[in-house]
Amino acid sequence: MLIQHFQMLSRYNYLANCRLYDVCSLLSDVELKQTRPAFFKSIYVTLNHIMIGDRIWMGRFTGKEMSSQGLDAILYDKFEELRAARVLEDERITTFIDNLDDDFLKGIITYKNNQGKIYSDPVNLLLAHFFNHQTHHRGQIHDMLTETEITPPSLDMHRVISS
Structure with a gap:
């Protein structure tokens, strides 16, 4: 049952990201990168942060841990490059x-966080965190979109998966 649950979350993640990127593609580069009252200061930096987090966790899950360039790094300067990387x-x-x-x-995964602290946590907890992290930051982007003229997409799981 837990495997099926994570498969549902994976499907939701994919579909929610598609919806979010479709809407964000309607914004200008200036609007995407405009400083806003949010933790990562812009829609664009938050999109990049989600990618950074995903890559860090996927590295841990697959035993190929990668070093972080910082949680607010810009991996791709152009939106379409970021969007293509998101799909992959x-x-x-x-x-x-x-x-x-x-x-x-x-299983248990032992890893070093961005501050250099070592943790050992159950895989099922880490996978739940992985998907929760994405949802948390998509919510921040959704809120920032309300400050634009673009209507944020519905990201309710039961609406996204069933459509």
């Missing part, structure tokens, strides 16, 4: 989650 990352996430097994879910 979501495909990678989906493939990984589609191939989960019970042994992996019962």
